Amino acid sequence: MSKNWTKETFTLNTGAKIPAVGLGTWQSKPNEVRDAVKAALLAGYRHIDTALAYGNENEVGQGIKDSGVPREEIWITTKLDNTWHHRVEEGITSSLKSLGTDYVDLYLVHWPSSTDPEDLKKHLPDWDFIKTWQEMQKLPASGRVKNIGVSNFAIKNLEKLLNHESTKTVPAVNQVELHPNNPSPKLLDYCKEKGIHATAYSCLGSTNSPLASDKTLAKIAEQKGKTTAQVLLMWGLQRGSSVIPKSVTAGRIEANFQLDGWSLTDEEMKTLSSLPDRFKVCGDSWLPIKVFFGDDEA
Numbered sequence: 176m177s178k179n180w181t182k183e184t185f186t187l188n189t190g191a192k193i194p195a196v197g198l199g200t201w202q203s204k205p206n207e208v209r210d211a212v213k214a215a216l217l218a219g220y221r222h223i224d225t226a227l228a229y230g231n232e233n234e235v236g237q238g239i240k241d242s243g244v245p246r247e248e249i250w251i252t253t254k255l256d257n258t259w260h261h262r263v264e265e266g267i268t269s270s271l272k273s274l275g276t277d278y279v280d281l282y283l284v285h286w287p288s289s290t291d292p293e294d295l296k297k298h299l300p301d302w303d304f305i306k307t308w309q310e311m312q313k314l315p316a317s318g319r320v321k322n323i324g325v326s327n328f329a330i331k332n333l334e335k336l337l338n339h340e341s342t343k344t345v346p347a348v349n350q351v352e353l354h355p356n357n358p359s360p361k362l363l364d365y366c367k368e369k370g371i372h373a374t375a376y377s378c379l380g381s382t383n384s385p386l387a388s389d390k391t392l393a394k395i396a397e398q399k400g401k402t403t404a405q406v407l408l409m410w411g412l413q414r415g416s417s418v419i420p421k422s423v424t425a426g427r428i429e430a431n432f433q434l435d436g437w438s439l440t441d442e443e444m445k446t447l448s449s450l451p452d453r454f455k456v457c458g459d460s461w462l463p464i465k466v467f468f469g470d471d472e473a
C-alpha cells in the first residue's frame with residue numbers, strides 16, 4: 176500500500192515521531208551545506224542529520240534559520256564524536272552552540288569506539304561505550320536532548336549495552352549503513368525485536384555508489400518511471416527504516432523527496448533485498464577497535 180512518505184513518521188520507543196525522510200550532510204562542503212539545508216526545508220523536509228565530526232553544524236544551523244521554518248517543526252539529529260566519549264556533556268554543549276539551538280531531537284553515540292584524542296589509533300584505556308551510555312542517559316532530563324541513541328552498533332555491541340546493569344534507557348535509534356548491497360537483515364530484525372528504530376545511512380550507496388550501475392535496480396526504476404535513487408529510498412522506507420539521503424544539488428534534493436503515492440511490490444522488494452553484490456561505505460578499519468563482527472552483514 177502506498178503512503179505519503181514525506182509526511183510520514185516512525186514512532187520511537189520514547190513516543191517521539193521521527194520524520195521518515197531526512198537530509199544527510201556528511202561531505203556537504205562549506206558554502207554548500209547551508210543552501211542545501213535551506214532548500215530541503217523549503218521543499219518540505221523536516222529532518223536534518225549532522226554530526227560534530229562533519230564540521231558543519233554551524234552552517235546546518237544557519238541553513239535552518241535561513242529557511243524560516245520554525246525550529247519546533249524540524250527534527251535535528253547530531254552525534255557525539257569518537258574522541259569525545261569521556262566528555263559527553265561538553266560534546267552536546269558544543270553541538271548545541273554550533274547549531275544555534277537549545278535542543279536536539281536526537282543525540283547519537285556516533286561509533287561504539289572511545290577513541291583516545293591524543294592518539295587516534297588507541298582506545299581510551301579506562302573508558303568504553305558502556306560508560307559513555309551512562310553519561311548519555313543523563314541528558315534527556317535537561318531538555319537539551321529529546322532522545323538518545325547509537326550509531327554503527329552491531330548486534331554484539333547492542334547485546335553488551337542492553338545486558339549491562341547500568342543501561343536503563345534502551346537506545347531509541349541505531350543509525351547504520353543500509354542499502355541493497357549491505358541490507359543487514361539480522362541487525363534490522365534484532366533492532367525491531369528490542370524496540371530500536373533503524374535509520375538507514377548511505378541509503379543511496381553514498382558517493383560513487385556501485386548501485387548507480389546496478390542493472391537490476393535500473394530495470395525496476397525504469398519499469399516504475401522512477402529514478403534509481405527514489406527506488407532505493409522507497410526500499411529503505413518499506414523495510415521500516417527512516418532514510419537520510421545526502422545531496423547538495425537542488426534538483427536531487429527535490430527529486431529525493433518525491434516519495435508519495437507509489438510503492439514497490441513485494442516482488443520488487445525481494446529482488447532488491449537479494450542483489451548478490453556486497454559493499455560497505457563505512458568500515459571499521461580506521462578505528463582502534465573492531466566494531467563490526469559480520470552480524471550486521473548477511
Ligand SMILES: NC(=O)C1=CN([C@@H]2O[C@H](COP(=O)(O)OP(=O)(O)OC[C@H]3O[C@@H](n4cnc5c(N)ncnc54)[C@H](OP(=O)(O)O)[C@@H]3O)[C@@H](O)[C@H]2O)C=CC1
Pocket residue numbers: 198199200201202224225285326327350351375376377378379380381382383402404405419420421422423424427428430431456457
Ligand atoms: N552514522 C554514520 O556513521 C554515518 C551517517 N551518515 C549520514 O547519512 C547521510 C547519507 O549518507 P551518505 O554516505 O552521505 O550517502 P548517500 O547514500 O546519501 O549518497 C550521497 C551521494 O549521492 C548523491 N546523490 C544524492 N541524490 C542523488 C540522486 N537523486 N541522483 C544521483 N545522485 C544522488 C550525492 O551527490 P550530491 O550531493 O553531489 O548531489 C552524494 O554524492 C550522510 O550524509 C550522513 O548524514 C553517513 C555515513 C555514516
Ligand SMILES: O=C1CO[C@H](CO)[C@@H](O)[C@@H]1O
Pocket residue numbers: 201226228457458
Ligand atoms: O558519519 C560518518 C561518515 O563517515 C566517516 C568516515 O568513515 C565517519 O566518521 C562517520 O561514520
